[in-house]
Amino acid sequence: MPSSQPKVLRWLLARGAALQFMHTVLSKRKLSPNVTRLDVLAERIAAIRLPGQFVIVRRGDGAERIPLTIADSDEKAGSITLVIQAVGKSTRELVALDPGEVIQDISGPLGKPTELAEAGHALCIGGGVGTAVVHPIAQGLFRRGVRVTSVIGGRSKEWVIFEEELRRLGEVVVCTDDGSYGRKGFVTDAAKDLFAAGGVNVVYAIGPVPMMRAVAGLTRPLGIHTIVSLNPVMVDGTGMCGGCRVSIGGETKFACVDGPEFDGHKVDFDLLWDRLGTYRKHEEHSLTRHEEACRIGLQKPEGY
Numbered sequence: 083m084p085s086s087q088p089k090v091l092r093w094l095l096a097r098g099a100a101l102q103f104m105h106t107v108l109s110k111r112k113l114s115p116n117v118t119r120l121d122v123l124a125e126r127i128a129a130i131r132l133p134g135q136f137v138i139v140r141r142g143d144g145a146e147r148i149p150l151t152i153a154d155s156d157e158k159a160g161s162i163t164l165v166i167q168a169v170g171k172s173t174r175e176l177v178a179l180d181p182g183e184v185i186q187d188i189s190g191p192l193g194k195p196t197e198l199a200e201a202g203h204a205l206c207i208g209g210g211v212g213t214a215v216v217h218p219i220a221q222g223l224f225r226r227g228v229r230v231t232s233v234i235g236g237r238s239k240e241w242v243i244f245e246e247e248l249r250r251l252g253e254v255v256v257c258t259d260d261g262s263y264g265r266k267g268f269v270t271d272a273a274k275d276l277f278a279a280g281g282v283n284v285v286y287a288i289g290p291v292p293m294m295r296a297v298a299g300l301t302r303p304l305g306i307h308t309i310v311s312l313n314p315v316m317v318d319g320t321g322m323c324g325g326c327r328v329s330i331g332g333e334t335k336f337a338c339v340d341g342p343e344f345d346g347h348k349v350d351f352d353l354l355w356d357r358l359g360t361y362r363k364h365e366e367h368s369l370t371r372h373e374e375a376c377r378i379g380l381q382k383p384e385g386y
């Protein structure tokens with residue numbers, strides 16, 4: 083636990099129980115050039131969350147609602163861990179928060195918990211921020227006594243995250259695109275070798291769509307059950323808006339209530355990829371306006 087955490091908690095508790103319902107940022111740590119870890123007060127969620135579940139976060143009045151995986155939790159401290167890749171306006175606003183500042187709304191835990199293997203050898207594959215998303219799954223498997231091997235990757239050493247946390251749960255193979263750390267190449271190259279060695283019963287793959295599609299392509303002919311976590315645009319997170327529709331084995335499913343994890347061999351990755359680009363123009367516009375606001379001092383820039 084970061085050393086600043088108990089101090090912040092003591093400070094909060096000294097100011098009364100009502101504050102416990104506010105989602106105060108307890109600690110913040112930059113994990114890679116664009117990924118930040120925030121430990122946030124959310125007692126009820128910390129007590130009941132399960133691997134694979136996520137929250138919908140709204141920074142403040144008028145802000146967008148965005149889904150983020152619960153990467154870890156500390157029931158004693160009443161906190162959940164959010165690992166955020168700053169890709170657009172809402173994520174940049176979140177990573178600009180400092181300890182003591184507050185996230186207005188956090189709804190959850192949402193989504194179906196991971197279908198955890200009972201025994202055997204599980205391969206947990208994480209690409210980019212997907213490494214933090216795969217962490218609670220690896221944790222759940224480890225707690226059941228399943229052998230866990232994690233294969234994680236980044237473009238270079240400084241982009242590799244959650245290595246230490248995953249090492250506590252089993253063997254870790256690190257891959258970097260440029261070979262600056264661990265093995266040179268993609269996570270799929272390392273996974274191929276592990277499949278060739280044999281003994282892998284189940285695969286959990288989380289990361290960019292092309293990576294999850296490639297892993298599913300490798301395991302399909304081998305008949306290895308493969309679970310992926312889909313990231314369509316979500317709004318309400320409760321099955322009401324239909325924004326997160328995905329196609330699984332030819333059937334329409336809502337990722338927020340039926341997922342976000344699905345059988346990777348049944349996912350229509352082409353449709354998912356197309357739908358992810360639907361709002362790209364609006365997102366670019368929103369980011370440009372956010373950057374302008376930061377420049378003229380109306381908002382805090384990332385890392386402020």
Ligand code: FAD
Nearest residue numbers: 148149150151165166167170171172173313314315316365
């Ligand atoms: P924008 O510029 O608005 O969008 C950038 C891209 O992010 C879009 O092209 C789209 O692909 C995606 N996106 C935008 N809005 C949404 C939305 N409302 N819902 C889903 N995707 C959106 N990211 C993390 O960094 N860490 C996590 O732990 C994490 N967990 C996720 C869990 C789930 C179940 C899902 C569906 C997504 C998760 N994401 C996570 C992705 C994260 O929600 C988006 O990166 C974020 O919403 C982008 O918002 P933005 O305004 O900063 O970027």
Ligand code: FES
Nearest residue numbers: 317319321324338
């Ligand atoms: Fe609205 Fe899933 S986010 S239905």
Ligand code: MG
Nearest residue numbers: 146170171172
């Ligand atoms: Mg956005």
